Amino acid sequence: MAGSWSSSSSRTSSLGSLGYDDVVFVMKPDSCAATAPAAGEGNSVKFLCSYGGRILPRHSDGALRYVGGNNRVLSLDRSLQFYELQRKLRDMCGWEAVSLRCQLPTEDLDALVSVTSKDDLSNLLEEYDAASRDRLQPLKVRAFLFPRSTPGRTSASSTTTTR
Structure with a gap:
């Protein structure tokens, strides 16, 4: 899946208490691939x-x-x-x-x-x-x-x- 990810301590506040070893990422889909279904999905x-x-x-x-x-x-x-x-x-x-x-x-x-x-x-x-x-x-x-x-x-x- 094409996209970029970012990690931020400000985004983790809604996830509860996380330790230093926890990795949090948020997928941001590319604008051209945001609505494209996966190959074969639904077909x-x-x-x-x-x-x-x-x-x-x-x-x-x-x-x-x-x-x-x-x-x-x-x-x-x-x-x-x-x-x-x-x-x-x-x-x-x-x-x-x-x-x-x-x-x-x-x-x-x-x-x-x-x-x-x-x-x-x-x-x-x-x-x-x-x-x-x-x-x-x-x-x-x-x-x-x-x-x-x-x-x-x-x-x-x-x-x-x-x-």
Whole structure:
């Protein structure tokens, strides 16, 4: 962060009693960088992706939890198109087709929403933005990925077995 700093005993009076070994500095942003956001700030969204496992009830209280599989954080630019998101998810999992289901920030795992279009993705991001409004750091989108069979492959395999 560009800026200059200064140390002054007159500025420390509001900070309480400080010893001689304490260092106090005040950042003064340069006029050209005062309003510029940090690179990437607000332009990306993080997905906490879980795949290859299962959602099961916990023995003690029956609450749902994710068991097994892999968990990865995927940081994506908000301008990413839905089909590009699907491609990145397929590449990450190694599956031909991916079903994306996400947990809303105010809901439990028993109310996952399917994300199948750019409108679904936009609505999901709006929910997370609203829930992150009063936080220092935005929430990560909790995403669960499941393998999806492509319709063309199932019909082709069923026609070859009927011959």
